[in-house]
Amino acid sequence: MTSSFDFAPLFPAGLPAPSARWTGLAKYSFVGGNNDSEQVPLDDLIEAANLALQREGRSLATYGLAHGPQGYLPLREFLVAKLKRDAGINCTVDDLLIVSGSLQALDLVNATLLTRGDTVIFEQDSYQGSLTRLARLGVNVIGIPLDNDGMRMDVLATTLADLKGRGIRPKYIYTIPTVQNPTGSIMPEGRRTELLRLSADYGVPVFEDDCYADLVWSGQRPPAIHAMSPNGGVIHIGSFSKSIAPALRVGFIVAPWDVMSRMLALKTDAGSGALEQMVLAAYCKPHFSTHVPALTKALRTKLDTLMEAVNEQFGTAAEFEEPKGGIFLWVKLPDQVDTLKLYQAALAAGVSINPGPEWSTDKNHSRSRLRLCFASPSHQQIREGVAVLAEVCRKEFGVPARSANVENRA
C-alpha cells in the first residue's frame, strides 16, 4: 500500500521511534517469555474449549460474558482458590481483575499511581518491560542491589530514609520476589517481613509481580508478600503466560477496592478476551495443579542442558547462580564483554539474547551480563545456540579462550 499523504507533520513530540518490520525469530532464540511448545497441554485445552463453548458459547454475544468489567467469574473463582493454596493470599472475586496479560496489569497500576517526575523503587536488575514503561512515563527509577535472596533490605532502608530526607515519597516498591527476573532468586520469608515493615514505615506500597512464581523447582514457595501484609498495602499481579501459554493474553491483579475502582475506570477496553478466559477456567480447575509440576520438571531439564552447555562452551568465563525456578539464566561474562555489542553480533549469527543493560537500572553493573531464556528452544537448539554464541563472543571479545572448553572438560 503506497501513501503519498504525509502523516509525519501530524505526529506529536515524544513518540517512540518507529518499529522495524518483523523479520521472525532468530534460529536460536534465547529471548522473550516464550514457553516450551511440547508442554502446552493441548488435548486438555481442546477439551476445555469444547466444554466451555458448548456450555456458555452463546454468552460471547455479550461484552465480558455479562460478568462485569473484572472478568469471567469462574476464572476469578479458580484464582481465589489457587492464590490461597499456592501463595497464601486471602482474597475474594471482588478483589480480582482479569487483564490482557500482566503487561496490562503494569499499565493499569502505573496509570493509577504515577505521573511524570514521580519516583519508584525497583530491584537493580529487573524486567525490561517494566523498566521501559517507566522510562516512557518519565518516572525516576531507583534500583536496589540484589543478592542471592533478592532485594537487599539494608540498601532499601537507607534509600527510603535518604528519599524521605529529600522530601520524596516513592509511589511504590516494585519487586519480583518469587523467581526474580532476571536473577532467578526467591526472597525468603524473613526478608519479605522486613520489606513489609519498611513499606509500612515509609507509607510506600509494595507492587508484587508474581509472574513466574508457579515455576519453582522445589514446588515450594514462600507466601506472597500480599499474603503477609498486615495493612493491605500490596498490589499483587500474576499471569497464565508462564504456567499455561503466553500467546493467551491473560493475567490478573489483586488489589484493594480503592485501587481497583481507579483501575476499572482506566480499563476502557470493554473487557479482556472472553474466549481465552473461558477456556482457561475450564482447563485450570481440573488440570492446573498437575500440569504445573510436569511443566516445571521439563523446564528444569532444559535449564540443566543450558547450564551444561554454558559451562562447556564458556568455561570459567561465564558465572551464574543457579536459578530457583523460571525460564531464564542470568549470566556474567568477563568485564571486557559488552553484551549490547554481543547481542548485535550474535543476532547476525542467528542467536538472540537479552543484553544485560536492557534488564537493569545500572548499565555499568549489567554491561557484561546477559539473560538466556531456555524454555522455548529444544535441548539441541540450546546446545547449538550456546556454541554459536561462544564462538561469536570469542571472535568479538577474545573470551572464552579456546582452552576454556578443554579446561572445563578436564
Next chain:
Amino acid sequence: MTSSFDFAPLFPAGLPAPSARWTGLAKYSFVGGNNDSEQVPLDDLIEAANLALQREGRSLATYGLAHGPQGYLPLREFLVAKLKRDAGINCTVDDLLIVSGSLQALDLVNATLLTRGDTVIFEQDSYQGSLTRLARLGVNVIGIPLDNDGMRMDVLATTLADLKGRGIRPKYIYTIPTVQNPTGSIMPEGRRTELLRLSADYGVPVFEDDCYADLVWSGQRPPAIHAMSPNGGVIHIGSFSKSIAPALRVGFIVAPWDVMSRMLALKTDAGSGALEQMVLAAYCKPHFSTHVPALTKALRTKLDTLMEAVNEQFGTAAEFEEPKGGIFLWVKLPDQVDTLKLYQAALAAGVSINPGPEWSTDKNHSRSRLRLCFASPSHQQIREGVAVLAEVCRKEFGVPARSANVENRA
C-alpha cells in the same frame, strides 16, 4: 479484603472518578454493542476451535504465535480478501494490525496522532467511546451536523476553512460512514468523494471507523473511504465484535507503514489474544460470508419489533429515521424530555438506555434524544422494555400522552 493502607495520597491529579461496583445488566438492556446470543454460530465456532488448536495449538507457547506484532497471519490473510471483496480496499497483510477490539484501535490511532490541546473533527452525534477518549486526552472535538446521508460536507468545508484561518490544522476527521453510530445512516459514494477532496485540500487525514459496516440490511455498501482515497490519507479500522461476537476482543487497523510503525511502537502488550485470532481465522474463512447475511436478517426482524413497539408505545412523540443497518435506533423525543434524567428513572424501573448527550458533541441538540440497541434483548424483551420506558417517560415528562397509544393503533 480490607486495607488500612491509604492509597489516596498516591493517586496523581486528573484520574477519572472511581468506578462503581458492577451490579449486572438491566432487566431490559438497550445499551452496549451486545449482539444476539441466538446468532452466535456456536457449532461452527466449536469446530473452528478444535481445528485451530489441533493444527497449531502448540504455537501458543510462543508470544503472538511467532507471527510478529501485527497478528496471526491467516487472520490477516482473511481480512485482506474480505476487505477487498466487501469494501474495495486494496491492502496486504503488512498494512494490517490485529488489535484487542476496535477500542484498542482508537487508543493506538489517538496515541500516534494526538496530544493535549489538539483539534479533531467528528460527526456531531457519534460513538460515546470515541468521545470520552478525546475528553480524557484533552483534545478539542468539533462536531459536524449530520443529515440522512451522514456528515454534512457544506459544514465540514466551512469548518475546515475557518480553522485554517485561525491557524488550526485538525489531526483527523473521524467518521463512521457505513451505518453511522448512532444515526444508522450510510454516507453515499458521492459524499465520500467530497470528503476525500476536503481531506486532501486541507491535509487532514480521514479516520474511518467501519465497525458496523458488515451489518447492512441491503447487503450492499459503498466502497470504504479508504478504498477511494487517491493519496492514502485514510486510517481504517474495523472489528469482529458486531459480525461474530463482542466478547471476542478482536479488531483491526489498516494503515500505511508510516503510521503502522508508530502504532507498533506504542502497542506494548506483547500481542492481542492469539486463541481468539486462531479461532476467528479458522471460522471466518469458510463461514463469514454466509453467517453475516443470516445475522443481519435476524437483526432486521428485531429492528422491526423495536420500531413497532416504539410507534405503539410512544406514537408521534417518538421520531426516528429507519437505520440502514446495525444494532441501534436513534430516537428523538419531545423537547421537554431530558434523556439524562430519563436514563436514571428508566434504570430504576429496570430499563437501560443510552442518553443522547453521551453520544453527541452538542448537548442541546441531543438532550431529548436516546439510543436504543436492539440486538441483545429478545423480541419479547424489546416489546416489554419499550412499554416500561414509555410508562416511565410519561410519568417523568408527561409524554407520550396516554392517547398516543390509541391514536397510533387507529
